[in-house]
Amino acid sequence: MFDPRTLSRPIVGAPMAGGPSTPALTAAISAAGGFGMLAGAYLSPTALRDEIAAVRARTAAPFGVNLFVPEEIPFDAEAFERFRAELLPLAERRGAVLPESVPYTDDRFDEKVEVLLDSGVAAVSFTFGVPEPQVFAAFAERGIATVATVTGPVEADVAVAAGAAALCAQGVEAGGHRGTFHILNDDREIGAHDLVTQLSRLDVPLIAAGGVGSAADVRSLLDAGAVAVQVGTLFLRCPEAGTRPAHRAALADPRFTETVTTRAYSGRLARALVNDYVRSYTASAPPVYPQINALTGPLRKAASDDPEVINLWAGTGWRGAREIPAAEVVAALDPRS
Numbered sequence: 001m002f003d004p005r006t007l008s009r010p011i012v013g014a015p016m017a018g019g020p021s022t023p024a025l026t027a028a029i030s031a032a033g034g035f036g037m038l039a040g041a042y043l044s045p046t047a048l049r050d051e052i053a054a055v056r057a058r059t060a061a062p063f064g065v066n067l068f069v070p071e072e073i074p075f076d077a078e079a080f081e082r083f084r085a086e087l088l089p090l091a092e093r094r095g096a097v098l099p100e101s102v103p104y105t106d107d108r109f110d111e112k113v114e115v116l117l118d119s120g121v122a123a124v125s126f127t128f129g130v131p132e133p134q135v136f137a138a139f140a141e142r143g144i145a146t147v148a149t150v151t152g153p154v155e156a157d158v159a160v161a162a163g164a165a166a167l168c169a170q171g172v173e174a175g176g177h178r179g180t181f182h183i184l185n186d187d188r189e190i191g192a193h194d195l196v197t198q199l200s201r202l203d204v205p206l207i208a209a210g211g212v213g214s215a216a217d218v219r220s221l222l223d224a225g226a227v228a229v230q231v232g233t234l235f236l237r238c239p240e241a242g243t244r245p246a247h248r249a250a251l252a253d254p255r256f257t258e259t260v261t262t263r264a265y266s267g268r269l270a271r272a273l274v275n276d277y278v279r280s281y282t283a284s285a286p287p288v289y290p291q292i293n294a295l296t297g298p299l300r301k302a303a304s305d306d307p308e309v310i311n312l313w314a315g316t317g318w319r320g321a322r323e324i325p326a327a328e329v330v331a332a333l334d335p336r337s
Contacts, residue, residue, distance in 0.1 A: 002062055002122035002145040004166060004205050004228040008033035009334040010218065012168075012207055013326070014232030015039035015066030015125065016176060016241075016313070023051050024240040027058035028326035033334075035228070036061075037125060041068040045111040052119050064123030064147070065116055069131055070106035073183055079286035084295055086284055090277075094309070096302035102291040117142055125149060125168060128268075129181040136163030147207065149179035152188045156199050164204065168230055169195045171210030175233040175315030178261060178269040183289050187261060187269055193224050200225040212333070213317025219335035231333060233315040238326040250275075250307040251314060251321045259318065265300070265311040267292030273312035 004012065013029035015021050017039035026036030038055060040048050048065070055063055084098055091098050113131070116124050117138055124139055125147035139146050140163070148159035149168040156167055158181070170179045171192025178187055190198070192210035199206055208226035212218060218229045236243045237251055250256050256273040263269055264281040267289035272278060285292065303309035314321075322329070331337055 001143050001165070002035075002064070004035065004207055007035055007228055009330050010222060010228040011035070011330045011333050012228050012230040013037050013235060014176075014209065014230045015041075015127075016232050016236070017041035017066075017068070019242040019244065020236055022240060022242045023054035023058060025235060025238060025242070025326055026063050027055045027061070028238075028240045029235070029330055030061035030063045031059040032327035032330040034330040035123075036063040037123075037230075038063060038065045040065045040112055040116070041107060041127075043112075045108055045115050048112055049115050049119070052121060062122035064125060064145075065119070065121050066125045066127060067109060067112055067116070068107055069126050069129035070109050071129060071183055072104055072106070075104065075291065076286060076288050080288050080291055080295070083281075083284060083286055083288075083292065086281065087296070087299065090309070091299050091302075094299060094302040096298040098295055098298060102294040105290060107290070116144070120144075123147055127177065127179045130159050130162045130164065133162045140165070150199075151178060151180050152190055152195070153198050155181050156202060160202055160204055166205040166207060167199060167202070168207045168209055169199055169226065171195050171208070172261070173211030173271075173316040174209045175259070175271045175318065176313040177266070178271070180269065183268060184287050192221060196221060196224040196226050211316045213320030215333050215335045215337070217317060218333050222335070229333070231329075233313075233318050234321045234329055234333070235326055236314070237321045237323045238329060239323075240326050244304055244310065246305050246307045246310060247312050248323075250312045251318055252323075253307070256307075256312070259314050259316055263287055263292070265293065265296050266290070270311070270313060271315060273314045273318065275312060276308040277310075
């Protein structure tokens with residue numbers, strides 16, 4: 001069974017759903033001695049199966065897959081409609097048609113679990129919560145390691161009790177979606193270093209995530225007690241990543257000077273570079289997920305070339321992102337190199 005303590009390079013490629021995560025990127029990270037993690041969120045079960053096959057066509061090295069754990073909460077129709085009305089002028093200027101209603105979806109979670117149970121991947125990680133204990137047990141029976149993304153000690157205790165074999169300790173500095181277990185939860189905003197220190201009491205391997213911009217950051221997190229470090233933002237400019245051109249350019253654009261967490265794109269908290277959209281809509285965006293994510297989808301697609309509108313997911317170490325192959329990123333981040 002996969003154990004992050006055995007990696008030749010202590011770097012895990014973060015799953016980056018919605019485009020940046022590709023089979024090519026996942027394979028390149030694993031082939032370089034790290035551990036690639038393919039994003040399974042937003043993919044159909046068939047597409048997920050195809051992407052797993054595409055990774056295997058590129059490398060024999062082990063890799064994993066990440067899934068978003070669904071949570072259905074009462075739908076706040078009034079908040080959804082109010083936010084939609086606020087977005088309409090921008091959508092009209094961009095030629096985007098916003099849906100008037102969006103049904104809840106669990107992203108076909110159970111079906112994708114079945115795909116992964118049959119896939120033989122080395123590990124499966126979960127974000128936005130943990131599945132039932134029998135899901136962890138089923139993966140363990142197949143020899144597939146499980147990793148739960150946590151943002152605080154309470155979540156960590158829940159994950160370990162449910163059967164997670166390892167934890168991804170996601171600090172507030174991490175880019176993209178926060179892994180908080182519940183949509184309505186406030187973010188405790190614990191930094192990666194502090195979180196690893198707090199979780200070192202647990203008898204499971206810890207993979208740290210958040211704020212990595214250099215090998216020195218990796219070394220600091222390993223010294224704090226992590227056995228590996230998960231990195232996403234620094235791979236966004238790699239040729240293997242599926243990052244939009246406008247997003248790639250923004251990561252190197254001096255006009256963008258800070259990151260914040262916002263619900264303005266999906267309804268869930270996520271860290272992004274601050275652009276005009278984030279400034280305009282963060283305060284009013286409601287915690288309605290996944291419906292807000294579907295609502296803003298047509299707008300993000302219509303404005304795909306405009307960095308002032310699209311979601312520029314990035315962690316606080318984004319200035320370290322370089323336009324180099326993924327294998328070079330893995331090597332550069334290994335403090336033992």
